[in-house]
Amino acid sequence: xLATYRRVLVVAAVPAEREAVxxxxxxxxxxxxxxxxxxGPAAAAAATAAALLTAAHRSxxxxxxxxxxxxxGFAANGIEVGDTVVADRIVAADLGAETPTGFxxxxxxxxxxxxxxxxxHLVRExxxxxxxxxxxVLSVSTTTGSRERAEQLLAHHPGxxxxxxxxxxxxxxAAAHAAALGEGPPVLELRTVSNTVGPRDRAAWRIxxxxxxxxxxxxxxxxxxxxxxxxxxxxxP
Numbered sequence: 001x002l003a004t005y006r007r008v009l010v011v012a013a014v015p016a017e018r019e020a021v022x023x024x025x026x027x028x029x030x031x032x033x034x035x036x037x038x039x040g041p042a043a044a045a046a047a048t049a050a051a052l053l054t055a056a057h058r059s060x061x062x063x064x065x066x067x068x069x070x071x072x073g074f075a076a077n078g079i080e081v082g083d084t085v086v087a088d089r090i091v092a093a094d095l096g097a098e099t100p101t102g103f104x105x106x107x108x109x110x111x112x113x114x115x116x117x118x119x120x121h122l123v124r125e126x127x128x129x130x131x132x133x134x135x136x137v138l139s140v141s142t143t144t145g146s147r148e149r150a151e152q153l154l155a156h157h158p159g160x161x162x163x164x165x166x167x168x169x170x171x172x173x174a175a176a177h178a179a180a181l182g183e184g185p186p187v188l189e190l191r192t193v194s195n196t197v198g199p200r201d202r203a204a205w206r207i208x209x210x211x212x213x214x215x216x217x218x219x220x221x222x223x224x225x226x227x228x229x230x231x232x233x234x235x236x237p
Contacts, residue, residue, distance in 0.1 A: 001129045002032065002221045005063040007055065009185070010034040011048050011170050017069040020211040024218035032222070033062075041092070041139050041169030048173035056181065064122075065174050065187045068218075070210040071164035072144065073193035076154060077135065080193065081206045084132040084217050085161045087189035088123050091115040092168040093138035093153055093160075103156055116171035119186050126188055130217045135161030137189050139168035145200035153197070162191045190217060 002008050010032055012018045018036040025032050033055075037047030048065065055061050067090070073079030092114045096105040107114035115136075127134050138160050144150050154160060167189040178184025194210035195201075 001125055002029070002064070002066075006031060007060060007062045008032045008064045008066065009048070009051055009055070009062040010066045010068055011037045011044060011051075011166065012069045013037065013039045013044065013166050014069070016207075016211060017214065020214040021068060021218050024215045025222045029222045037166065037170075040141055040165050041172075044166035044169035045173040046169075048170045049177065052174065052177045052184070056177075062185045065170060065185050067167040067170035067187065067189040068214065069164060069166065069191060070194040070207065070214065071137070071162040071191040072195050072197040073162055074150070074154060074160050075196045075198070076150075077159060077161060079133065079135075079161050081195060082209050082213055083193045084130050084213055085137065085191050085193065086123050086127045086130070086132045086134050087118060087137035087162075087167060087191070088120070088134045089115050089117050089136040090167045090171045090187070090189050091136050091138050091157060091160075093157060093163070094140045094142065095168075103152070105156075113172075113175075116168070116175060116187065118171075118188050122186060122188055126190060126221065130190070130220045132190065132217065133161060135159055137162045137164055137167050137191055139165060141165065144197050147198050150198045162193060163197045164189075164191055167191075190214075192217065 015036045037044045105114040171187045174187045192210045192213035195205040
């Protein structure tokens with residue numbers, strides 16, 4: 001799938017996630033630039049914006065941006081440790097205000113958007129290629145550490161699949177870049193699951209398993225042989 005793009009930016013949070021992607025792609029995917037942009041939506045947005053702007057100034061713009069890494073799965077929705085999920089919505093789950101009647105998103109407050117929807121045909125192809133589940137991936141600034149907080153998130157986002165920290169920042173930066181230039185790359189988010197969202201239990205985390213699943217997913221997205229300059233289909237309806 002990713003070989004059909006001339007230039008792809010892959011944004012992970014930490015070096016271990018970046019290395020997991022590179023373990024699959026290596027030197028057979030010179031069209032992929034894989035960066036570790038930092039933890040959280042702000043760091044991810046800043047790193048993505050810098051990479052997009054640098055590429056545009058060098059007249060080598062990206063055709064696709066992929067936010068990736070490991071995250072927590074919502075067991076109530078059937079997401080298990082080791083699963084791979086492609087986001088059909090990228091949601092800023094804790095950007096907004098607490099009120100006496102519950103959480104109100106920044107969009108509901110009238111101060112901007114609280115989610116981005118990747119192109120459905122790209123979601124279908126990425127999920128089909130990797131065997132991934134699809135569903136909303138929630139971006140938070142503070143990861144969940146209690147059953148009560150997990151229940152609150154599910155009450156506001158009933159179909160949530162994964163909790164992570166960077167996807168919304170990546171998507172927001174790409175959207176701002178597109179708005180400034182009149183066009184820009186679409187964004188996908190792909191996550192592999194290392195733990196269940198709920199009470200914080202480090203002993204139950206399976207980070208090596210999730211990183212191995214990340215390598216496996218990108219191994220399916222990037223074929224064994226890539227030809228530079230294949231036509232991009234970023235604007236396929």
